[in-house]
Amino acid sequence: MHARGSGRQRGREDALSRERIVAAAIELLNRDGEAGLTFPALSRHLATGPGAIYWHVADKGELLTAACEAVVIRTLKAVPAGATPPDTIRALALGMFDAMAASAWIGSALIRAESSLTMVQLIEPLGQQICALGVPKKVRWAALSALLSYILGVGGQNAANQQYTHAHGIGRADYLEKICAAWKQLDAQTHPFARSVAGELRTHDDRADFLAGVNLILQGMSTLRR
Amino acid sequence: MHARGSGRQRGREDALSRERIVAAAIELLNRDGEAGLTFPALSRHLATGPGAIYWHVADKGELLTAACEAVVIRTLKAVPAGATPPDTIRALALGMFDAMAASAWIGSALIRAESSLTMVQLIEPLGQQICALGVPKKVRWAALSALLSYILGVGGQNAANQQYTHAHGIGRADYLEKICAAWKQLDAQTHPFARSVAGELRTHDDRADFLAGVNLILQGMSTLRR
DNA sequence: ACCTGAACACCGTTCAAGT
DNA sequence: ACCTGAACACCGTTCAAGT
Numbered sequence: 001m002h003a004r005g006s007g008r009q010r011g012r013e014d015a016l017s018r019e020r021i022v023a024a025a026i027e028l029l030n031r032d033g034e035a036g037l038t039f040p041a042l043s044r045h046l047a048t049g050p051g052a053i054y055w056h057v058a059d060k061g062e063l064l065t066a067a068c069e070a071v072v073i074r075t076l077k078a079v080p081a082g083a084t085p086p087d088t089i090r091a092l093a094l095g096m097f098d099a100m101a102a103s104a105w106i107g108s109a110l111i112r113a114e115s116s117l118t119m120v121q122l123i124e125p126l127g128q129q130i131c132a133l134g135v136p137k138k139v140r141w142a143a144l145s146a147l148l149s150y151i152l153g154v155g156g157q158n159a160a161n162q163q164y165t166h167a168h169g170i171g172r173a174d175y176l177e178k179i180c181a182a183w184k185q186l187d188a189q190t191h192p193f194a195r196s197v198a199g200e201l202r203t204h205d206d207r208a209d210f211l212a213g214v215n216l217i218l219q220g221m222s223t224l225r226r
Numbered sequence: 227m228h229a230r231g232s233g234r235q236r237g238r239e240d241a242l243s244r245e246r247i248v249a250a251a252i253e254l255l256n257r258d259g260e261a262g263l264t265f266p267a268l269s270r271h272l273a274t275g276p277g278a279i280y281w282h283v284a285d286k287g288e289l290l291t292a293a294c295e296a297v298v299i300r301t302l303k304a305v306p307a308g309a310t311p312p313d314t315i316r317a318l319a320l321g322m323f324d325a326m327a328a329s330a331w332i333g334s335a336l337i338r339a340e341s342s343l344t345m346v347q348l349i350e351p352l353g354q355q356i357c358a359l360g361v362p363k364k365v366r367w368a369a370l371s372a373l374l375s376y377i378l379g380v381g382g383q384n385a386a387n388q389q390y391t392h393a394h395g396i397g398r399a400d401y402l403e404k405i406c407a408a409w410k411q412l413d414a415q416t417h418p419f420a421r422s423v424a425g426e427l428r429t430h431d432d433r434a435d436f437l438a439g440v441n442l443i444l445q446g447m448s449t450l451r452r
Numbered sequence: 453a454c455c456t457g458a459a460c461a462c463c464g465t466t467c468a469a470g471t
Numbered sequence: 472a473c474c475t476g477a478a479c480a481c482c483g484t485t486c487a488a489g490t
Binding site: 107108111112113114116117120123124127128131139140141142143145146148149150152153154156157160161163164179182183186190191192193194197200204209210212213215216217219220221223224 | 333334337338339340342343346349350353354357365366367368369371372374375376378379380382383386387389390405408409412416417418419420423426430435436438439441442443445446447449450
């Protein structure tokens with residue numbers, strides 16, 4: 001009863017596959033955040049039942065890990081090679097910053113220990129550039145940890161902020177204004193620092209600040225050159 | 227029908243309160259991780275119904291935020307004051323490292339934008355020490371971001387690893403051995419860095435490496451002194 | 453081999469009813 | 472004011488049955 005001359009037995013444009021499932025998962029995650037990835041929503045999106053998905057994927061955790069890995073690999077591929085080590089590091093960092101802004105869920109997904117093989121995709125190019133910078137072997141791991149944590153930490157924080165303002169339907173300016181006001185209400189005796197930087201919050205550029213931090217770490221590494 | 231001469235109307239040792247609920251939540255989170263905090267489990271632990279908890283707390287998100295804040299405040303209080311700025315920063319960093327090792331869930335909880343008021347508890351003492359170090363005003367925020375991200379990033383990663391080994395009932399040595407083996411199987415052409423550091427993974431001390439990274443960042447900051 | 457979809461266990465949240 | 476606990480909506484996962 002199905003179409004002759006074709007391998008397709010389904011009314012959809014293509015057969016189900018792990019890749020198509022992961023692609024659909026990424027779409028849902030980007031649109032509605034981590035809460036948007038549910039099996040009912042995914043089944044609807046793929047015009048199938050939940051059982052079909054479980055044939056290709058072990059569980060929700062594996063799905064999240066696979067989605068995360070796909071985004072990270074795609075991001076790193078887009079970074080041009082052949083530039084000087086500091087420039088390459090800056091490009092890698094900004095690439096991840098932008099990817100996390102578009103996919104806020106990668107931050108928390110990368111923390112899980114299950115995704116250590118995804119992490120190595122990120123560790124490898126950064127580590128190579130650190131070696132190229134001439135950082136001594138003894139402090140290479142510390143240097144890598146500092147850089148990697150900074151990228152994932154600040155990128156994740158920025159993504160969470162964006163996600164928050166978007167979800168609550170408030171503008172970025174209003175959001176910063178709110179935090180600024182809250183920080184200025186803190187006690188001057190116990191919170192002098194927060195009060196002193198509160199004003200800068202309103203006018204700062206997250207991406208530029210992020211890049212400044214990367215440069216600061218690169219600056220620190222250059223003092224380690226042997 | 228209830229006991230005379232006492233304000234207590236309940237068979238429990240004490241009346242329900244936000245504090246007792248948060249304390250119980252922390253207990254569950256520390257024992258069973260983020261998945262361990264459920265309203266059925268919390269109700270059982272407090273010998274009450276879920277509705278009673280909702281009288282004191284808005285929802286699960288607020289509960290997680292409150293639990294996180296309580297742990298962070300408790301941790302920071304335990305850090306002795308009066309030491310030199312670098313020593314104080316080291317003590318703050320190690321305090322958070324240990325707290326995250328005992329409470330792996332704080333990592334992902336702190337990322338959420340809702341906990342910005344908890345974050346300021348951490349930003350304030352670190353910021354004060356950065357000022358005391360003589361870091362110029364213009365790069366204070368970048369310096370703070372780098373330090374904070376490093377602490378939360380590496381601390382969170384370490385906590386996730388511990389959680390993973392504990393949950394899967396494997397020893398730390400076996401776990402590192404597994405990662406080491408996986409990294410050594412990577413292609414030599416594409417992953418020279420991961421292969422070269424794989425061996426060190428087995429013998430390294432997470433806490434010592436963490437401290438080395440903090441010192442590296444402190445070193446970088448000292449070059450910024452005006 | 454691959455898919456269907458009902459069924460199950462479990463969880464967050466609500467709410468009418470109690471004290 | 473504060474608590475009880477049944478009820479509801481929803482989700483992850485399984486599995487007997489289909490093709």
